[in-house]
Amino acid sequence: MTTLITNIKELLQVRDTNVLKLSGEEMKTLPTIKNAFLLIKHDTIVEYGKMEELTSLEADQVIDATGKIVLPTWCDSHTHIVYAGNREQEFVDRINGLSYEDIANRGGGILNSAEKLQNTSEDELYEQSIHRLKHVMKLGTGAIEIKSGYGLTTDSELKMLRVIKRIKKEFPVKVKATFLGAHALPKAYKEDKKGYLDLMINEMLPKIKEENLAHYVDVFCEKGYFDLEDTERIIEAGKKHGLTPKIHVNQFNAFGGIALSVKHGALSVDHLEELKDEDIEALKGSKTIAVALPSCSYFLSIPYTPARKIIDAGLPLALATDYNPGSTPSGNMNFVVSTACIKMKMTPEEAINAATINGAYAMGISNEYGSITRGKKANIIITKPVPSYNYLPYSFGENNIETVIINGEVI
Ligand SMILES: N=CN[C@@H](CCC(=O)O)C(=O)O
Numbered sequence: 001m002t003t004l005i006t007n008i009k010e011l012l013q014v015r016d017t018n019v020l021k022l023s024g025e026e027m028k029t030l031p032t033i034k035n036a037f038l039l040i041k042h043d044t045i046v047e048y049g050k051m052e053e054l055t056s057l058e059a060d061q062v063i064d065a066t067g068k069i070v071l072p073t074w075c076d077s078h079t080h081i082v083y084a085g086n087r088e089q090e091f092v093d094r095i096n097g098l099s100y101e102d103i104a105n106r107g108g109g110i111l112n113s114a115e116k117l118q119n120t121s122e123d124e125l126y127e128q129s130i131h132r133l134k135h136v137m138k139l140g141t142g143a144i145e146i147k148s149g150y151g152l153t154t155d156s157e158l159k160m161l162r163v164i165k166r167i168k169k170e171f172p173v174k175v176k177a178t179f180l181g182a183h184a185l186p187k188a189y190k191e192d193k194k195g196y197l198d199l200m201i202n203e204m205l206p207k208i209k210e211e212n213l214a215h216y217v218d219v220f221c222e223k224g225y226f227d228l229e230d231t232e233r234i235i236e237a238g239k240k241h242g243l244t245p246k247i248h249v250n251q252f253n254a255f256g257g258i259a260l261s262v263k264h265g266a267l268s269v270d271h272l273e274e275l276k277d278e279d280i281e282a283l284k285g286s287k288t289i290a291v292a293l294p295s296c297s298y299f300l301s302i303p304y305t306p307a308r309k310i311i312d313a314g315l316p317l318a319l320a321t322d323y324n325p326g327s328t329p330s331g332n333m334n335f336v337v338s339t340a341c342i343k344m345k346m347t348p349e350e351a352i353n354a355a356t357i358n359g360a361y362a363m364g365i366s367n368e369y370g371s372i373t374r375g376k377k378a379n380i381i382i383t384k385p386v387p388s389y390n391y392l393p394y395s396f397g398e399n400n401i402e403t404v405i406i407n408g409e410v411i
């Protein structure tokens with residue numbers, strides 16, 4: 001099966017050589033070809049160039065993209081889309097004056113989602129999750145990381161991870177799974193944190209390894225959740241089971257979680273709404289990428305991750321949704337890209353780089369995803385007719401996507 005896309009107004013993120021991530025100044029450049037074509041064979045990008053270089057129109061399917069922009073699908077490197085029910089009551093409680101912290105302290109928040117998930121069957125959880133996944137695929141997401149962390153018992157954490165595994169098998173979208181047992185202290189272990197850490201280390205992780213259910217290990221490293229010592233224990237245990245760390249850090253408080261994550265070779269550190277100079281220093285020269293989650297800042301009215309500070313220090317930055325029921329009930333990467341430009345003062349070029357190639361890096365898949373490169377997976381967004389690529393973040397809230405191709409097939 002071959003698909004030829006012709007007359008593309010502008011083809012974005014064209015990289016002849018296989019760049020794995022972009023840092024600092026490099027993020028300012030978004031290589032493009034105007035009046036371009038793109039040829040897909042089966043699930044792979046095989047050729048692209050200027051229309052005048054196109055020698056044959058022969059293909060099983062020809063899509064005319066006159067007036068339209070073509071770019072790689074979004075790579076959403078931080079989500080919690082496998083969850084049960086929702087938390088719209090807490091949303092109203094926050095409008096009426098309670099804080100995210102107040103709600104958590106009253107037994108709501110993550111523990112509320114955990115209770116719902118524990119009482120939901122694996123099949124029902126799968127159905128609810130794929131409903132969200134299908135929606136975000138239509139919004140242009142072609143690769144996604146999904147975390148556990150709303151189970152908080154061995155059975156329920158495994159239930160979440162099995163749902164992720166099933167999604168991975170059933171859907172063309174690229175999926176990476178992360179074990180986030182250390183998301184909150186479950187009620188049953190309220191007075192016994194050590195007991196819960198032991199449970200994760202001695203029971204959950206070996207089972208996860210046995211069933212090959214995760215690639216990454218995550219910890220909510222935050223005051224009132226897991227401190228540096230807890231985080232280090234879980235990271236070390238995860239690494240022993242072959243899981244690379246990707247850590248929730250600096251969401252509300254900065255107290256050294258970034259340096260710790262870097263020391264352990266974390267692939268990413270995510271959130272970073274609170275950021276100190278020493279955090280920036282810790283990231284320099286490392287292979288760890290910072291991941292900003294602007295929809296979470298928007299929804300919780302907390303500070304935005306200081307993207308300028310990170311990029312201007314020469315560091316790489318990725319953008320992701322954080323899609324979850326408590327802090328970000330949205331998986332829309334288009335909104336993330338817009339919000340990054342509007343609120344974090346990222347240029348459209350930086351934001352698109354952060355949401356494609358750098359997002360892929362933050363999932364460990366940038367050798368296969370995140371750019372228009374010969375040999376990479378054919379995961380493609382075709383927009384509606386738009387004046388320029390700047391229009392995509394500019395027209396926030398508008399759906400500019402007409403067609404999404406994942407693994408070479410229109411979805
Ligand atoms: N901060 C920790 N975890 C999620 C939110 C969890 C929740 O409120 O359900 C996040 O990334 O924002």
Ligand SMILES: [Zn+2]
Nearest residue numbers: 078080248322
């Ligand atoms: Zn998160």
